[in-house]
Amino acid sequence: xNKNYVNLDVNPCKMCMPMGGSLAFKGIENSMILMHxxxxxxxxxxxxxATHYNEPIDIxxxxxxxxxxxxxxxxxxxxxxxxxMESYSPKVIGVLxxxxxxxxxxxxxxxxxxxxxxxxISCLDxxxxxxxxxxxxxxxxxxxxxxxxxxxxxxxxxxPNEKINIIVSNITSADIREIKRIIELFQVEYVLIPDTSExxxxxxxxxxxxxxxxxxxxxxxxxxxxxxxxxxxxxLIDDIYSPGKYLEDLHQVPLxxxxxxxxxxxxxxxxxxxxxxxxxxxxxxxxxERGRMLDAIVDSHKYNGEGRAAIYGDPEIVYAxxxxxxxxxxxxxxxxxxxxxxxxxxxxxxxxxxxxxDTDFETIHKYVKELKPNLLIGNSEGKFIKEKEGxxxxxxxxxxxxxxxxxxxxxxxxxxxxxxxxxxxxxxxxIKHHGYRERLYxxxxxxxxxxxxxxx
Amino acid sequence: xKKSVEAYTLEDRKKHIVVKxxxxxxGIKCDQHSISGAVSQRACVYCGARVVLNPITDAVHxxxxxxxxxxxxxxxxxxxxxxxxxxxxxxxxxxxxxxxIFGGEKKLAGAIDEIVESMSxxxxxxxxTCVVGVIGDDLDAVCKQAEKKYNxxxxxxxxxxFAGSKKDGYQAACNAIISLMDDKEYKIDIKDHRTLNYLGDxxxxxxxxxxxxxxKEIGVNMITGVTGxxxxxxxxxxxxxxxxxxxxxxxxxxxxxxxxxxxxxPYEQVSFFGIQDTANSLLNxxxxxxxxxxxxxxxxxIKQKKADIASILQKYxxxxxxxxxxxxVGGGFKAISLIKQFxxxxxxxxxxxxxxxxQEEYDTIKELAEEGTVILDDTNPTELQKFIKEKGAxxxxxxxxxxxxxxxxxxxxxxxxxERKLPLLGFEGAVNFAKEVDLTVxxxxxxxxxxx
Numbered sequence: 073x074n075k076n077y078v079n080l081d082v083n084p085c086k087m088c089m090p091m092g093g094s095l096a097f098k099g100i101e102n103s104m105i106l107m108h109x110x111x112x113x114x115x116x117x118x119x120x121x122a123t124h125y126n127e128p129i130d131i132x133x134x135x136x137x138x139x140x141x142x143x144x145x146x147x148x149x150x151x152x153x154x155x156x157m158e159s160y161s162p163k164v165i166g167v168l169x170x171x172x173x174x175x176x177x178x179x180x181x182x183x184x185x186x187x188x189x190x191x192x193i194s195c196l197d198x199x200x201x202x203x204x205x206x207x208x209x210x211x212x213x214x215x216x217x218x219x220x221x222x223x224x225x226x227x228x229x230x231x232p233n234e235k236i237n238i239i240v241s242n243i244t245s246a247d248i249r250e251i252k253r254i255i256e257l258f259q260v261e262y263v264l265i266p267d268t269s270e271x272x273x274x275x276x277x278x279x280x281x282x283x284x285x286x287x288x289x290x291x292x293x294x295x296x297x298x299x300x301x302x303x304x305x306x307x308l309i310d311d312i313y314s315p316g317k318y319l320e321d322l323h324q325v326p327l328x329x330x331x332x333x334x335x336x337x338x339x340x341x342x343x344x345x346x347x348x349x350x351x352x353x354x355x356x357x358x359x360x361e362r363g364r365m366l367d368a369i370v371d372s373h374k375y376n377g378e379g380r381a382a383i384y385g386d387p388e389i390v391y392a393x394x395x396x397x398x399x400x401x402x403x404x405x406x407x408x409x410x411x412x413x414x415x416x417x418x419x420x421x422x423x424x425x426x427x428x429x430d431t432d433f434e435t436i437h438k439y440v441k442e443l444k445p446n447l448l449i450g451n452s453e454g455k456f457i458k459e460k461e462g463x464x465x466x467x468x469x470x471x472x473x474x475x476x477x478x479x480x481x482x483x484x485x486x487x488x489x490x491x492x493x494x495x496x497x498x499x500x501x502x503i504k505h506h507g508y509r510e511r512l513y514x515x516x517x518x519x520x521x522x523x524x525x526x527x528x
Numbered sequence: 529x530k531k532s533v534e535a536y537t538l539e540d541r542k543k544h545i546v547v548k549x550x551x552x553x554x555g556i557k558c559d560q561h562s563i564s565g566a567v568s569q570r571a572c573v574y575c576g577a578r579v580v581l582n583p584i585t586d587a588v589h590x591x592x593x594x595x596x597x598x599x600x601x602x603x604x605x606x607x608x609x610x611x612x613x614x615x616x617x618x619x620x621x622x623x624x625x626x627x628x629i630f631g632g633e634k635k636l637a638g639a640i641d642e643i644v645e646s647m648s649x650x651x652x653x654x655x656x657t658c659v660v661g662v663i664g665d666d667l668d669a670v671c672k673q674a675e676k677k678y679n680x681x682x683x684x685x686x687x688x689x690f691a692g693s694k695k696d697g698y699q700a701a702c703n704a705i706i707s708l709m710d711d712k713e714y715k716i717d718i719k720d721h722r723t724l725n726y727l728g729d730x731x732x733x734x735x736x737x738x739x740x741x742x743x744k745e746i747g748v749n750m751i752t753g754v755t756g757x758x759x760x761x762x763x764x765x766x767x768x769x770x771x772x773x774x775x776x777x778x779x780x781x782x783x784x785x786x787x788x789x790x791x792x793x794p795y796e797q798v799s800f801f802g803i804q805d806t807a808n809s810l811l812n813x814x815x816x817x818x819x820x821x822x823x824x825x826x827x828x829x830i831k832q833k834k835a836d837i838a839s840i841l842q843k844y845x846x847x848x849x850x851x852x853x854x855x856x857v858g859g860g861f862k863a864i865s866l867i868k869q870f871x872x873x874x875x876x877x878x879x880x881x882x883x884x885x886x887q888e889e890y891d892t893i894k895e896l897a898e899e900g901t902v903i904l905d906d907t908n909p910t911e912l913q914k915f916i917k918e919k920g921a922x923x924x925x926x927x928x929x930x931x932x933x934x935x936x937x938x939x940x941x942x943x944x945x946x947e948r949k950l951p952l953l954g955f956e957g958a959v960n961f962a963k964e965v966d967l968t969v970x971x972x973x974x975x976x977x978x979x980x
Contacts, residue, residue, distance in 0.1 A: 076646075077639070077642045077643075077646075078638065078642065079621060079635045079636075079638035079639040079641075079642055080590070080619055080620065080621060080622070080639045080642060080643065081595060081598065081619075081620045081621075081622035082617060082618070082619050082620075083602055083617055083618050084595050084598055084599040084602065084618065084620060084622075086595060086599065087595070087596060087599045087600070088594060088595055088596030088599065090596070091596065106565060109658070109689075109690075110572050110573075110658050110689035110690035111562050111568060111570050111571065111572050111689070111693075112571045112572025112573075112574060112575050112597075112689045113572075113596065113689070114567075115568075115569065115570060115571040115572070115575075115929070116571065116575070116596070116597075116600035116601070117596075117600070118929050119600070119927075119928050119929050120599075120600050122928060122929050122931070122932055123928055125932075126931075126932050126935070127932050127936075128909060128929075128932045128933040128936055129929070129932075130567050130909050131567070132564075132565045132566070132567045133562070133564070133565075133567075133568065134564045134565065135561060135562040135563065135564050135566075135568065136690050137561050137690055137691075137692075138690060138691055138692070140690070141661075141662065141690050141691075148564040149564070151563075151564045151565060152564035152565030153565065154565065155538050155540070155563065155564060155565030155566055156565045156567075158538060159538060159565075159566070159567070159908075159910045160910075170658070171593070171594050171596075171628075171657070171658050171659045172658040172659065172662065172689065172690055175628060175658070175659045175662045175663060176662055204594075204625070204628075205594040205595065205596045205659075206594035206595075206623050206624055206625055206627070206628055206659065207625060209595070274936075276936070276938070276977070278938075278980060280913070280936045280937055282909065282910065282913070410595075434617070453602070456603065456616070
């Protein structure tokens with residue numbers, strides 16, 4: 073059983089499709105999002121993203137009311153596009169549907185076509201993406217939206233070019249900056265999508281602009297179908313949602329799917345893909361970084377050997393973190409995700425762990441009580457379990473609402489993996505150091521060695 | 529100033545903005561549905577219902593719909609409990625595509641069965657979301673059947689997101705609460721004149737507790753906060769109060785009116801934000817008891833409390849006076865209290881807006897506001913940015929979504945929202961509020977920001 077209840081999800085470990093769609097569009101240059109649905113969807117999603125990134129998150133809504141629901145929301149959608157154009161002058165408007173728009177059967181493509189015929193919007197692209205909240209989770213919504221953005225600009229094949237496509241998972245802005253740095257070491261041109269390195273971690277400027285600088289440019293996206301290869305940092309997404317698969321199937325762009333480069337093996341496979349595609353040797357500085365990581369994991373292996381982790385969150389992150397834990401002797405006791413990525417079981421092949429896709433926090437909590445891990449690794453939604461069970465939480469993923477700086481934490485590459493591993497190791501060390509005098513005193517002096525269950 | 533309203537504002541929005549001019553009749557367009565594409569800061573009907581009902585600590589709150597509505601509202605508010613922690617869970621029927629096609633009634637009934645079996649709750653609230661309103665699930669029927677089957681209360685809350693505004697959600701919640709109170713078993717014959725309910729407070733950061741301590745000091749009995757730190761049992765007893773007081777009018781005045789009609793309980797609006805409002809409201813409570821001793825005790829209590837905090841407040845006032853404030857909050861009553869509270873600290877409000885303020889509240893705001901103050905209804909980031917800059921505000925007070933905007937604009941920010949972890953109510957709250965203002969307005973980081 074994946075969940076404690078059959079008909080209920082108690083304390084969700086997933087979000088809705090439009091959330092994934094919003095996160096994807098936030099990495100597109102000069103873009104705005106218009107959510108076709110009731111006012112709450114955009115507001116809740118804005119709050120959820122803004123608290124994680126500490127950045128203003130503007131997402132417009134067509135604010136469907138009862139009238140719109142009964143008679144159709146075409147008028148709202150067209151009016152919304154006009155107002156967004158006037159207030160934000162974006163180059164791209166991503167129109168995401170919601171539960172409501174999908175259930176009443178809104179034909180957003182048709183409405184947008186109609187709108188385009190009547191108004192002159194030659195310098196604006198309107199990209200419709202169908203993201204019903206009940207369709208799948210934010211995880212699928214994210215890739216599905218990137219796929220739609222790419223297909224919007226690549227119906228015809230572009231002129232073949234030497235660029236590499238990099239499709240990233242929902243990782244931090246700092247991670248994206250690191251991935252760019254690594255690729256640049258190979259002295260190769262690339263298109264990275266969605267690029268939230270600046271948009272969701274914008275520097276303070278004297279003149280604030282409502283649409284942040286940065287993001288993947290349309291010009292770049294248009295070249296993706298002519299690229300030399302695609303590296304997709306995903307091994308769990310279904311083919312129907314995969315942007316890389318689209319480029320491979322339709323435009324014969326060779327696809328390399330790698331896990332998020334967290335953990336030595338995962339970074340290795342990312343670097344290997346880059347070597348294969350570019351035909352270049354591993355840059356010296358990366359060899360050094362790898363060596364430094366290897367040196368460090370040897371230093372800390374005994375501390376890590378006492379780690380017993382419950383890992384949860386987005387499937388791709390969970391997969392990468394589990395690999396990192398495995399290679400360092402941290403036992404993954406519970407590997408959980410709210411999305412339905414059952415593939416993770418086949419890929420991880422963990423016989424002694426509880427691997428549960430399509431689950432909720434109530435169920436994760438039950439296993440935490442039962443298996444007593446000494447670490448939680450995941451987003452801040454695990455705070456509930458942390459609070460109740462007193463288990464330490466090492467944060468990674470989205471959302472992180474109870475700490476600041478989530479967007480500038482580095483997890484990928486040899487440098488990022490090591491920083492993250494150090495964070496895990498130090499948490500274990502803190503647990504060990506905290507109260508060991510008292511523990512040993514109680515065990516051997518008071519109980520005279522009688523307490524057989526004593527452990528870290 | 530007028531010119532700028534023209535330049536920065538969508539045509540549809542212009543009537544929602546007023547720049548105060550003395551001796552001039554100035555109505556503001558409010559209480560309207562949000563404009564498509566305007567990037568309103570408002571939420572939806574479901575949000576309104578959840579805000580009001582969720583603090584009922586021992587109830588099970590089931591959100592009947594797809595997952596998002598449940599994810600984004602799981603334990604995000606600062607309502608505290610002295611008893612059960614049930615309300616901190618988020619139960620969702622997590623509707624999938626097949627449920628949208630074939631209907632979600634069976635799943636909901638199954639969900640209730642499972643919850644009753646595992647947790648045996650006394651009361652379950654079932655919130656409807658957007659899709660449920662469209663696919664036509666008969667929530668009433670499912671809930672009624674479950675009530676019969678288990679002999680507990682299963683209360684449908686009609687909160688489909690599109691079916692109105694946050695205010696309609698408040699009403700749906702109030703309807704659900706009053707349906708609990710109609711329990712004859714809990715009715716007593718003779719009411720105590722010193723007994724009240726405290727409506728429209730959600731016990732954020734323990735604010736109901738602070739108030740209850742005051743009530744005890746002055747000799748008044750609170751049956752329950754509604755809904756802060758309430759339980760089903762307490763709410764059923766609420767019908768026995770001699771009078772009600774209402775803090776957050778936007779969410780709870782409707783309930784007060786229904787209780788007056790049904791149980792003949794009169795009500796009065798109060799506000800415990802700021803020293804003056806707190807003092808006035810406490811005196812008001814004392815007068816409502818009609819008890820001379822209580823009135824005298826309250827006067828003494830207020831005097832003492834004011835004296836206790838006078839010197840510390842004076843210290844903060846000296847540090848904060850002269851700063852200019854922009855306010856953007858949910859309800860009108862809160863905005864009014866805030867203007868007064870900033871005045872107490874010697875600060876001037878230059879911009880003030882609300883998500884769902886009512887016409888009469890805007891009238892009061894206009895009366896309190898200085899000449900040239902910008903008054904906004906259901907505004908958006910574009911307007912906030914322009915008016916904050918133009919009016920030279922040093923500080924914004926608002927919700928979570930507005931915080932990063934203030935910081936990007938290089939101004940201070942006060943969290944005055946449902947997530948707060950610091951009580952801002954009553955005398956203690958007034959000190960916290962001043963401290964919070966000082967903490968942000970006088971932070972040394974602004975020197976670095978200004979130096980660039």
